[in-house]
Amino acid sequence: MRAEVAIVGAGFTGLSAALRLAGGGASVIVLDTHAPGFGASGRNGGQIIPGIKIDPDGIDRVYGEATTDFAGKTADTTLALIEAHDIDCDAHRDGWIQGSVKKAHLAQIERRAEQWRKRGANVALLSREEVRARTGSAIFEGGWFDGRAGRLHPLNYATGLAEAARTAGADIRVGAAATQLARQGRDWRIDLANGASVTAGQGIVATNGYSGPLFPELRASLVPAGSFQVATAPLPEVLLSRILPGRSVVSDTRRVGNYFRIGPENRLMMGARGTFTDTPADTAFARVTGDLHATFPETRDLPIAYRWTGRVAMTADHLPHVHQPLPGLVMAAGYNGRGVALSSALGTAIGAHLLDAARPLPFRFTDIRPLPVHALHPVYATLAIWYYRLRDALES
Ligand SMILES: Cc1cc2nc3c(=O)[nH]c(=O)nc-3n(C[C@H](O)[C@H](O)[C@H](O)COP(=O)(O)OP(=O)(O)OC[C@H]3O[C@@H](n4cnc5c(N)ncnc54)[C@H](O)[C@@H]3O)c2cc1C
Incomplete structure (x- = not known):
C-alpha cells in the first residue's frame, strides 16, 4: 500500500489531520489497531474546552501571541469542523x-x-x-x-470524523497495528502486525496516551494517566431542572479535581484522575462516585449505570508536544486532559502544514525527552497524585 501521508492513530488528532489532508487533495491512509475512537477520543468527558493548561499570558511568553490565538479558538475550530461536515455528535456550545x-x-x-x-x-x-x-x-x-466552550458525544464525534475523512478520500484501516516505522529511501515504511506494509512520503504518529513500542522514545516521554468516569441512570425531571440547568460542562481547579456534565440520555457523568494502570480499579470508581455524591447529595439513590476508563497523556511540563524527529515525520501528543478541542485543531493544523509547509504550526517542534526511569512511572506518578491531593487538601 502506498499513500502520500500515512497516519498511525485514528483518534481526533489523526482523523482531523486525515480530513484536512484528504480535503486538500493528498492521498492519506490512517492505520489503527482498533476502530476509530478506541483510544481517549472515544472515552473522554466530551468537554470542548479551549486553551491549554497554562494561561494566555503564559502561552504568549512560551510560544507567542499567534499560539495564544490558536489556543483560544480550538473550541471554535472543533465546532466549525462538526458543522461543516454535518457530524451528528450532539454538539452544543453551552459553555x-x-x-x-x-x-x-x-x-x-x-x-x-x-x-x-x-x-x-x-x-x-x-x-x-x-x-x-x-x-x-x-x-x-x-x-x-x-x-467559547461546549460539549459533544465523543465516540460519535470520532466516528463522524472518520466518516468525513473517508468521504474526502482517506483510506482508514482498522485492525492495522503498526509494529515498525523505518526509512525506506526517501519514504517512510510502516510494517503492520498483519504482515502488510505501507509506504508514504510523510508520516504522522498520533498514538498519544496509547503509544507503545512503535516509537519507544515517544512512549517514554508521556505518562499515560488513567481517567475514570461514571454515569448515573437518567436524571429525573426534578433533578434535571436543578443540576446544570444551562447544560454547561464543569471542571474544578484542584490539582486532582473532577469534571462533570449532563451527558447522553440525561445521565450525570463525572470523571477524575485515577491510577496508572489499565485495570479498572474499584477504588478509583468508588472515589469518583463518592465525589459525585458529595457534589450532588440528591443523586445518592440513583444507580451508577456505566463506568469506564481511558488514558490521558500527561507531559512533565504540562504542555502539548509536537515533534519532528526526522524530516517528514510529525508526532503530536500530551494534551494533559485538555485534548478534545486541542487535538481537533492541532490535527487540522498538522494536516494543513503537511500540505503546505508555509502554513506554520501553532507549537514549535521540540526534542522528544524520555522521562527518567519511565518504566517506574506508575510508582512515581501515583506518588505525585498523592502529593497533589495532599496540597489540595491543605488549601482552604
Ligand atoms: C476518560 C477521559 C476523559 C477525558 N475528558 C476530556 C474532556 O472532557 N475534555 C478534553 O478536552 N479532553 C479530555 N480527555 C483527553 C482527550 O480525550 C484526548 O486528549 C484526545 O482524545 C486525544 O486524542 P488523540 O487522537 O491524540 O489520541 P487517542 O484518541 O488516544 O488515539 C490514539 C490512537 O492510537 C492508536 N494506536 C496506538 N498505537 C498504535 C499502533 N502501534 N498502531 C495502530 N494504532 C495505534 C490507538 O488504538 C488509538 O486509537 C479525556 C481523556 C480521557 C481518557
Missing part, C-alpha cells in the same frame, strides 16, 4: 464553568478570566452564588464561565 471549591484558587481564576477577556473572549467571572446556581452544587466558592 464551560471552571469552579473552585477552594477560596485559595479564586485569585488565579480571576486572573485567568481577565486574561481571556482582554483578548476578546466571551468569559465572565462568577460569584459563589452564581456558580452554585449554574451547577446546582453547593460545594463551590466561585468560578468563571467560558462561553
Whole structure:
C-alpha cells in the first residue's frame, strides 16, 4: 500500500489531520489497531474546552501571541469542523464553568478570566452564588464561565470524523497495528502486525496516551494517566431542572479535581484522575462516585449505570508536544486532559502544514525527552497524585 501521508492513530488528532489532508487533495491512509475512537477520543468527558493548561499570558511568553490565538479558538475550530461536515455528535456550545471549591484558587481564576477577556473572549467571572446556581452544587466558592466552550458525544464525534475523512478520500484501516516505522529511501515504511506494509512520503504518529513500542522514545516521554468516569441512570425531571440547568460542562481547579456534565440520555457523568494502570480499579470508581455524591447529595439513590476508563497523556511540563524527529515525520501528543478541542485543531493544523509547509504550526517542534526511569512511572506518578491531593487538601 502506498499513500502520500500515512497516519498511525485514528483518534481526533489523526482523523482531523486525515480530513484536512484528504480535503486538500493528498492521498492519506490512517492505520489503527482498533476502530476509530478506541483510544481517549472515544472515552473522554466530551468537554470542548479551549486553551491549554497554562494561561494566555503564559502561552504568549512560551510560544507567542499567534499560539495564544490558536489556543483560544480550538473550541471554535472543533465546532466549525462538526458543522461543516454535518457530524451528528450532539454538539452544543453551552459553555464551560471552571469552579473552585477552594477560596485559595479564586485569585488565579480571576486572573485567568481577565486574561481571556482582554483578548476578546466571551468569559465572565462568577460569584459563589452564581456558580452554585449554574451547577446546582453547593460545594463551590466561585468560578468563571467560558462561553467559547461546549460539549459533544465523543465516540460519535470520532466516528463522524472518520466518516468525513473517508468521504474526502482517506483510506482508514482498522485492525492495522503498526509494529515498525523505518526509512525506506526517501519514504517512510510502516510494517503492520498483519504482515502488510505501507509506504508514504510523510508520516504522522498520533498514538498519544496509547503509544507503545512503535516509537519507544515517544512512549517514554508521556505518562499515560488513567481517567475514570461514571454515569448515573437518567436524571429525573426534578433533578434535571436543578443540576446544570444551562447544560454547561464543569471542571474544578484542584490539582486532582473532577469534571462533570449532563451527558447522553440525561445521565450525570463525572470523571477524575485515577491510577496508572489499565485495570479498572474499584477504588478509583468508588472515589469518583463518592465525589459525585458529595457534589450532588440528591443523586445518592440513583444507580451508577456505566463506568469506564481511558488514558490521558500527561507531559512533565504540562504542555502539548509536537515533534519532528526526522524530516517528514510529525508526532503530536500530551494534551494533559485538555485534548478534545486541542487535538481537533492541532490535527487540522498538522494536516494543513503537511500540505503546505508555509502554513506554520501553532507549537514549535521540540526534542522528544524520555522521562527518567519511565518504566517506574506508575510508582512515581501515583506518588505525585498523592502529593497533589495532599496540597489540595491543605488549601482552604
Ligand atoms: C476518560 C477521559 C476523559 C477525558 N475528558 C476530556 C474532556 O472532557 N475534555 C478534553 O478536552 N479532553 C479530555 N480527555 C483527553 C482527550 O480525550 C484526548 O486528549 C484526545 O482524545 C486525544 O486524542 P488523540 O487522537 O491524540 O489520541 P487517542 O484518541 O488516544 O488515539 C490514539 C490512537 O492510537 C492508536 N494506536 C496506538 N498505537 C498504535 C499502533 N502501534 N498502531 C495502530 N494504532 C495505534 C490507538 O488504538 C488509538 O486509537 C479525556 C481523556 C480521557 C481518557
